[in-house]
Amino acid sequence: MAYNHLAVEKKWREIWLKNKEYKTDVYDFSKPKYYVLDMFPFPSGQGLHVGHPEGYTATDIIARMKRMQGFNVLHPIGWDSFGLPAEQYAMKMNKHPYEFTIKNINNFRRQLQLLGFSYDYDREVTTCEPSYYKWTQKIFSMMYQDNLAYVDYKPVNFCPELGTVLANEEVIDGKSERGGYPVIRKPMKQWNLRITAYADRLASDLDELDWPNSTIEMQINWIGKSYGTEIVFDVKGTTDSFKVYTTRADTLFGATFVTLAPEHPLVKKITTKEEKDKVEAYIKECESKSDLERTGTNKEKTGIFTGAYAINPINNKEIPIYIGDYVLASYGSGAVMACPAHDERDYVFAKKYGIDIIPVLEGDISKEAFTGDAKHINSDFINGMMIDEAKKTITNKLIELGKGNFKVNYKLRDWLFSRQRYWGEPIPIIFYKDGTVGVEDDLPLVLPELDEYKPSGTGESPLVHAISWLHVNKNGKEGVRETNTMPQWAGSCWYYIRYIDPHNDKEIADKKLLDHWLPVDLYVGGQEHAVLHLLYARFWHKYLYDKGVVSCKEPFKKLFHQGMILGSNGEKMSKSRGNVINPDDIVEKYGADTLRLYEMFMGPLEDSLPWNDGGCEGSRKFIDRVYRLYTESEYVTRFSDENLHELDYVYNYTVKKVTKDFESLQFNTAISQMMIFINEVYKAKSIYKPYMENFIKMFDCICPFVGEEIWHILGHDDMITYTSWPTYDESKLTKNTIKLAVQVNGKLRDTIEVNVDEDENSVKEKALGSEKVTKFIEGKEIVKVIYVKGRIVNIVIKG
RNA sequence: GGCCUAAUGGCGAAAUUGGUAGACGCGUUGGACUCAAAAUCCAAUGGUAGCGAUACUGUGUCGGUUCGAGUCCGACUUGGGCCACCA
Numbered sequence: 001m002a003y004n005h006l007a008v009e010k011k012w013r014e015i016w017l018k019n020k021e022y023k024t025d026v027y028d029f030s031k032p033k034y035y036v037l038d039m040f041p042f043p044s045g046q047g048l049h050v051g052h053p054e055g056y057t058a059t060d061i062i063a064r065m066k067r068m069q070g071f072n073v074l075h076p077i078g079w080d081s082f083g084l085p086a087e088q089y090a091m092k093m094n095k096h097p098y099e100f101t102i103k104n105i106n107n108f109r110r111q112l113q114l115l116g117f118s119y120d121y122d123r124e125v126t127t128c129e130p131s132y133y134k135w136t137q138k139i140f141s142m143m144y145q146d147n148l149a150y151v152d153y154k155p156v157n158f159c160p161e162l163g164t165v166l167a168n169e170e171v172i173d174g175k176s177e178r179g180g181y182p183v184i185r186k187p188m189k190q191w192n193l194r195i196t197a198y199a200d201r202l203a204s205d206l207d208e209l210d211w212p213n214s215t216i217e218m219q220i221n222w223i224g225k226s227y228g229t230e231i232v233f234d235v236k237g238t239t240d241s242f243k244v245y246t247t248r249a250d251t252l253f254g255a256t257f258v259t260l261a262p263e264h265p266l267v268k269k270i271t272t273k274e275e276k277d278k279v280e281a282y283i284k285e286c287e288s289k290s291d292l293e294r295t296g297t298n299k300e301k302t303g304i305f306t307g308a309y310a311i312n313p314i315n316n317k318e319i320p321i322y323i324g325d326y327v328l329a330s331y332g333s334g335a336v337m338a339c340p341a342h343d344e345r346d347y348v349f350a351k352k353y354g355i356d357i358i359p360v361l362e363g364d365i366s367k368e369a370f371t372g373d374a375k376h377i378n379s380d381f382i383n384g385m386m387i388d389e390a391k392k393t394i395t396n397k398l399i400e401l402g403k404g405n406f407k408v409n410y411k412l413r414d415w416l417f418s419r420q421r422y423w424g425e426p427i428p429i430i431f432y433k434d435g436t437v438g439v440e441d442d443l444p445l446v447l448p449e450l451d452e453y454k455p456s457g458t459g460e461s462p463l464v465h466a467i468s469w470l471h472v473n474k475n476g477k478e479g480v481r482e483t484n485t486m487p488q489w490a491g492s493c494w495y496y497i498r499y500i501d502p503h504n505d506k507e508i509a510d511k512k513l514l515d516h517w518l519p520v521d522l523y524v525g526g527q528e529h530a531v532l533h534l535l536y537a538r539f540w541h542k543y544l545y546d547k548g549v550v551s552c553k554e555p556f557k558k559l560f561h562q563g564m565i566l567g568s569n570g571e572k573m574s575k576s577r578g579n580v581i582n583p584d585d586i587v588e589k590y591g592a593d594t595l596r597l598y599e600m601f602m603g604p605l606e607d608s609l610p611w612n613d614g615g616c617e618g619s620r621k622f623i624d625r626v627y628r629l630y631t632e633s634e635y636v637t638r639f640s641d642e643n644l645h646e647l648d649y650v651y652n653y654t655v656k657k658v659t660k661d662f663e664s665l666q667f668n669t670a671i672s673q674m675m676i677f678i679n680e681v682y683k684a685k686s687i688y689k690p691y692m693e694n695f696i697k698m699f700d701c702i703c704p705f706v707g708e709e710i711w712h713i714l715g716h717d718d719m720i721t722y723t724s725w726p727t728y729d730e731s732k733l734t735k736n737t738i739k740l741a742v743q744v745n746g747k748l749r750d751t752i753e754v755n756v757d758e759d760e761n762s763v764k765e766k767a768l769g770s771e772k773v774t775k776f777i778e779g780k781e782i783v784k785v786i787y788v789k790g791r792i793v794n795i796v797i798k799g
Numbered sequence: 800g801g802c803c804u805a806a807u808g809g810c811g812a813a814a815u816u817g818g819u820a821g822a823c824g825c826g827u828u829g830g831a832c833u834c835a836a837a838a839u840c841c842a843a844u845g846g847u848a849g850c851g852a853u854a855c856u857g858u859g860u861c862g863g864u865u866c867g868a869g870u871c872c873g874a875c876u877u878g879g880g881c882c883a884c885c886a
Contacts, residue, residue: 214803218881246886326884336886411885603812614825672823741819746867748819786866792818796866
């Protein structure tokens, strides 16, 4: 009987949905909880691609296993539907973002259900619905009142093509992360979130997370914590002074100039009359440069002398003050001291402008700066010290002189949080005519309807055209609303919290529930969010922790990044390459179970792997093979309620391996073990029925449709999801005799059979007595015989 | 340039974490069944030599540690990812 995937999958899909089979009673605290989460999708117009089901299948397998293991499982899904991508897409299709989004969501849901994911669909959250973004706005308001959201006027990343500003995290190589359009620096009045206030905790709390190393590294690098010294330099002949930040205070005796950022507030004041014209021209030139030009690879260092001199506080030497655009106004104090002998950039700069290079460490500086560790020279009281000691000693001396201090700095900048776009959460702020600023307390502040959604391109949000929405009168006070909207990332900062209590209109979520369900036990999604979503969400979570909303410090205990599914040629799937596989087609042709099985069997979940039609067909073959075993009389008649022990070893080993491999998301090896089991069953004369019942439970996690079908063919009326996970008998895994490899000088020569706890001498005797081995050791001196229990015998010979 | 990560048959990969390299699957070849095909089943399948048992060789390259290295150490090559003037 051939397996009819279309009929079977349709049948169970309808039954599961009708019965709300996978609904979670979050108030049931009687069982241990397990919260397994996918990064929710942005519902594009193209629908799911085959990449989506990879991560989703992984979490679905875990959800199904955990249910069988007796956990109360929370496995939700939702829609990341606000933000730039959704808006761009809608505009491209000339559709209203809302209608367009809802249509796409319906299509996505249909596809997810087609694939048999055991989500609780009553728990969906949609970030662009007022019932959801009411609380996104609420959290923003709370942050505003706690001085974590503020307006600042400063140069920001502005993308003319997208018509909006972007966060640092959204700018890559001077281009927009989305679309790859040029980004320029432009001073604008914008909202920021004070993520820097959490920099230290965001870095240090990474320790307690079960996350991929590479992602932790990326966050650490992005936060960029460094320990250094702040040093005060007086400007010669004035009462002015400025601070520099350095991680190499030990090189202070070798400082031969200082450089200020062109934007440094002191520049105009200290520049001498003689240099004024040149300096002003240079500053103008810097301003006109794009971000890419200022930060591009191997860019030549430029700068200009201000005519002023600074006093080195450690030896009162006068050194020239330069300005240079390689000094960033936004990092440290926007000023650096330069010791060209021991810093590559300073070395290049000094050579170019003919500035003294004084070595203060023993090392060759004839061709380039010496940046390694060595004893100090030419440095008075730190002579002879290595870097670490010298830094401490000199900083302590500066403290004594009142000219410096130890200082910690971060690369992380505050999060630029406003966008000049239509399709986002309105920022619930009112600017009153009397100059005061107020928070809109009547939330949600609903996004108004507009005739024109497109950004003006001048840096103004489209919401300025919503006249009646824009102007407010609160208790007689007139004002205008903030017209910028929140960025794409806002809604995803806390959606995992809302899943726990999605219909609560009184609060973010019931505290009792949050305490029970958080943190998320397993979070699966792409690595592209390593420093965007995953950093922002941790920031909001920590804020909500401080406010007592949540009770755990970190939102996502274990994180896993699935790899990408590539085209059959090993390239990224894309329309232009014509190598896109549509999951709907696979489901139609082979069934959802096949797609799930194949994607899990392809290789390690974290790897990027090429699609292969043959491999997909092979997975379907395995499903047929399993199905036939349970349905064809040739095999079913061998099923027995009595265990004749034929399959004891392979069964118990399979349960053990599958359990362990599922737990660590190594589905490819779990599946290969299931294949081995099925191959053995085909060969067996007597098949112990309970083994087959338990096997199908494990198999069901990957292929839930055929799993459910077979479960019912076996005569059960209940649903397989809420049965119990198989256990294994360790005693069945120990064999009496084992095959042992025998090597001579490390080369395999024979295998012998020995008892598991056979005496060492007896094993060695057997090994030496082997005919094949004798050939190689005859007439040679045996230096020693190494025996590793249960592993190997190695005979070492000489001559 | 810095950091991270990988490299194993014709292909996707596995390897008890230093102990029989290539499990499992795909593909290929041969065979069975069939009038024939599909499906299914059986067998072979890293390379070289040999009818064969078998021998030699083999995990990107070079070197090292070890009784023993795909696995550990050092240098390099190539691919992927992230950051990129952060003082």
